[in-house]
Amino acid sequence: YDKLDKIVIGVCGGDGIGPIITKESARVLEYMLENDVKAGKVEFKVIDGLTIENRIAHMQAIPDDVLEELKSCHVILKGPTTTPQAGSGMPNIESANVAMRKALDLFANVRPVKVPEKGIDWTFFRENTEGAYAVGSKGINVDDDLAFDFVVATSEGSERIAKMAYEYARKNHKDRVSIINKANVIKTTDGKFLNI
Template identity: 30%
Template sequence: MYCFEKPLHQRPSVRSFYQTSQLYSSGEATKDKKIKCTLIPGDGVGPELVNSVKEVYSAIGVPVEFEELFLSEIYPSMSVPVETVIESIQRNGICLKGILSTPFSSYAGELQTLNMKVRRDLDLYANVVHIKSFPGIKTKHENLDFFVIREQTEGEYSALEHESVPGVIECMKIITEEKSRRIAKFAFDYATKHGRKKVTCVHKANIMKLGDGLFLRCVEETSQMYPQITFDSMIIDNTCMQLVSHPHKFDVMVMPNLYGNIIDNLASGLVGGAGIVPGASYSTDCVIYEPGARHTFGEAVGKNIANPTAMLLCSVKLLRHVNLHDYADIIQNALTKVIKEGKVRTRDIGGYASTTDFTLAIISNLN
């Protein structure tokens, strides 16, 4: 069973989280019974965005205790060992994470990056990004609401490259039946859980007939077990064109690793940019919440101009995951109100407010 499928009290890794949130809702909890969550600030503006979440949580006394660990591939001397981070996430079951920058040079002489190592060791096979229009943010297409689901433990991100002869590099793209069927079932289960009507498989099976052909076949065969959900498939080229011209065609999309990374960022631009789209990565027993568009916005570091909306939405999803729905509703309602009113906006969504101004506006609306 997948992590999101099970009732929270049946998930071994988060059983204590469920019990703690129940205590809080009944008024029996104490300060010593907070939910522990791993916190990875990330690179670029990540620490500034995480700070906004901390301030908002503090303003309403959210019963979450962050175990903060700095992990970075561009500042290795300041970073904790990746094994320490993995152990923390395994222990806590939940994590709020900023985006990690990946330099062109390899991590510790390896082809595998820190992001890839975390995903592999925790088996975070399913990445879900929710593309949803925000009232008050004017874009070409309105009322968008669809999910992008990618398999993120194999495909082009398999870290299998070598130079066969000087000047010739071979890069292996790994597609397995086991993991293709797993992500396919995840996608259809996710669609069922969220009341969605259609799943679209994105592929390039017309060219990569064996690899993408296997992925497409696994998704198509899995679809037969879900007769209530419409299934269709689309080549990645056409998908990109349809996204920018007719994005309302999509409901739930499932695809291999690299295509998902590209589509996540393209689709984020349809609803206002990287600053407002949340994402999550699931394994069978833990989940990491991080912005859906992988952009560290390094050029804005220290300028106090980054939009914390995506990180705040991630924190809202985290609270819902541990059954702290009242706190999640308070934060989401305040965030929606501030953006809809349009009086306080960061530069990426047409305003001049600083990160601090935006955060304070949300805090002032936490009713």
Template identity: 35%
Template sequence: MKTITVFKGDGIGPEITEAVISVLQAAKAPLDYEFFNVGAAEYEQHGALIPDRAFSSFEKTHILLKSPVTTPVGKGFRSLNVTLRNTYNLYANIRPAKSNSAVPTPFPNVDIVTFRENTEDLYVGIEEQIDADTVHATKIITRKASEKIIRDAFRYARERKRHKVTCVHKANILKLSDGLFLSVFKEIAAEFPDIKSDDKIVDNVCMQLVMRPETFDIIVTPNLYGDIISDLTSGLIGGLGLLPSMNIGENYAMFEAVHGSAPDIAGKHIANPTALLWSACMLLEYIGEKTIAGNIRRAVDTVLAAGITLTPDLGGSAKTEEYAQAVIAAL
């Protein structure tokens, strides 16, 4: 048995966590769980986003399944996600978006994996109030971090027999920062002559993604563009409720749904747990439990294809728990 840390999050987090754990247990995933409350509610009650014992658990297990956490907009504490990524150097954020024939969209042939550098760019959160009407934000790009994420993208392509890696940037304007990222990309691309490579400016990519998404395979990009582009790719496949992710470092790994905590529907038990469930499948694959992950993926596909027990975001009326039970029945 492998012990993992679980952050239940807030908003819809506890609801979808419970649903996902029920599926993992039904699938006989060889996991033990250490559960913790984290996020805005924990902050209001105890003055800390993450309890010390939760940090200690992650530092012991090295694997975290994390539900969404509310982050105040324009004020308050810094994003818990950013804190975790920087504290544990979770430098690679990998977000696969793949069409499912059971989810009707205008884009049936999407199969895009976004590799987002996770520790730099504007997400370092360095801002300076110059005067009452002027704020400066610092964008940081380094060769070291760029090399790591870009090389990981090419290795992933080679290992999984993918055919192309595209670098997304804004080097036509940000000639030094994005220019460095692009320069490193071209250097590393030369090390992988068996993998096609190209580069595109981020605004052009956004247009092409909604016109010809099938022309993209693997995207590698700095932090901010990766966040935006991966949300766009989720729209191509049916929404954020279907987009999983993993955050990988040299010693730690965090698996989470890309969507937020959706406080507007918290407590209504209508949230779609698929993204977190597929993130848990990525966790299972990470620890070598590929068969169980495959079983769960096929069960989800069965439920989606049946079209009967779907949550409202997918056009149905099922509760979160009813959807989870349907997946369990399909295992």
């Protein structure tokens, strides 16, 4: 971001309490970045349309016009969005979160966990666009008692999440990277990590 003349932060409220919490979060960011906003280095852009009502009206996980607005931002502050569940009476629309991960190639879910009194300083990296998320709910109901879903793993996806974790560890002076998988049982997909 140091190389950008201006950073555009999209503020996308979503559903439920989303508009309230994103508005307040944006206020905190605006306060913290006040000098950069005044200098024209940071711009906040409100993006409407990621509500369940609008998504149902367009029968899309992310309506095309909303996706184009999201793509025009460098950073997105997004509130929670509703994903219709089976039996809810709502149309079966893909999760906006999953669709956003795919459309914007947000492949890394990075979760730091720090508990200083226990000596815990971990950072988890989870691949966000492959695995069970890759095809969404495209499974097969064999009958009322049996269903199958699909898992996708590519060498590229496995390598880039491992590389990102390694680069983070090196940059932050961590002495170990562990890859957690079930390659002993799920040999074909989780096994990709063994060949990195």
